Amino acid sequence: MPESTRSLRIPSFILLVILVGSTLFSIWFYHLVTTPVELPVIPCEFSIESGSSLHNIARQLTDADMLPNAWSFILIAYMTGYNASLKAGEYALTQNLSPLDLLEYLTQGKVRQYAVTFLEGWTFSQFRKALDEHPAIRHESSEFSDTKLLQLIGANEPGIEGIFFPDTYFFTKNSSDLTILKRAYHAMQHHLEIEWVSRQKSLPLKNRYDGLILASIIEKETGKDDERTRIAGVFANRLRYSMKLQTDPTVIYGMGDKFNGNLRKADLLTDHAYNTYTRLGLPPTPIAMPGLASIRAAFNPAVTNEFYFVARGDGTSHFSSTLEEHNRAVLKYQKNRP
Known part of the structure; x- marks a missing residue:
């Protein structure tokens, strides 16, 4: 056999070995990176610190039994171009993932979300307490004065009460409380603008802030x-006819810590900026955070001839058009007389 023929057969054999070997390796590697790894616990929570290298992340996940090994994760990260796209944050896995799926998950930045809820009718002190007590929030503003907070969130209102929209806000761990304050403030501004544009004609309110004040009273009533x-x-009618609003929640708010749960006649006669029994018009600021339903009601009240209402004691109110009818309702529902 010619020497040249034998020399051609050797490379062909080697090529075949390489081809078979690479095929087997590809199958094995595909199986390795696409087979879900059983998580040690579900949900499986872990954090990736900002600035962590790909090698450190792979080692961290391997040590936590979330990867079969570090090298295959690193290799596929470079093969897919995701090696520089892993996002820091706190994660919580709720199902088993393959190394490939886990890599894609980390590049999408689906970090764990926390939530804080602010309820309709809360005062700012209650709002502030919820922020300060949340363990996942970075507290940067708890010692700031109200004036400083108004400046930092870009608010022009004369006070901080009632200007934040009550809702549930989602955020990632270590988000600043200032960020949440800004979001809640701008959410309120957004709703006020929409309702102001579509407000009722001849509404006895000078601006959106007046509407916010009225909405806060409605929320507490x-x-x-x-x-x-x-x-x-009822409140719109009283404002139009220059009648005092005479609403208990404003008096209670103005009393602050002096209110012990029992509103007395003397309290209604004691003059202060929030006493709508002694002063005409709206109080100087909102008294709570109104929800959207109360905001909409303030800007589009019912058209009635009613000037009075009194609580029945069952969560509903009795409405009256005349003082005589109202006095009868007070005797019936508030003083337990027929």
Whole structure:
């Protein structure tokens, strides 16, 4: 056999070995990176610190039994171009993932979300307490004065009460409380702008802030959706006719810590900026955070001839057009007389 023929057969054999070997390796590697790894616990929580290298992340996940090995994770990260795209944050896995799926998951930045809820009718002190007590929030503003906070969130209102929209806000761990404050403030501004544009004609309010103040009173007066616009209508009528609003929640708010749960006649006669029994018009600021239903009611009250309402004691109110009718209702529902 010619020497040249034998020399050609050797490379062909080697090529075949390489081809078979690479095919087997590809199958094995594909199986390695696409087979889900059983998590040690579900949910499986872990954190990736900002600035962590790919090698450190792979080692961290391997040590936590979330990867079969570090090298295959590193290799596929470079093969897919994801090696520089892993995002820092706190994660919580709720199902088994393959190394490939885990890599894609980390590049999408689906970090664990925390939530803080601010309830309708809360005062700013309650709002502030919820922020300060949340363990996942970075507290940067808890020692700031109200004036400083208004400046930092870009607010032009004269006070901090009532200017934040009550809702549930989601955030990642170590988010600043200032960021949440800004989001809640801008959410309130957004809703006020929409409702102001579509407000009722001849509404006895000078601006959106007046509407916010009125909405906060409505929020504290009732929790019943079907009464909000009617209560708003009563207050709108009283404002139009220069009648005192005479609403207990403003008096209670103005009393602050002096209020012991029992509102006395003497309290209604003691003059202060929030006493709507002694002063005409709206109080100087909101008294709580109103929800969207109360805001909408303030800007679009029911058109009625009613000027009075009194609580029945069952969560509903009795509405009256005349003082005589109102006095009878007070005797019936507040003083337990027929």
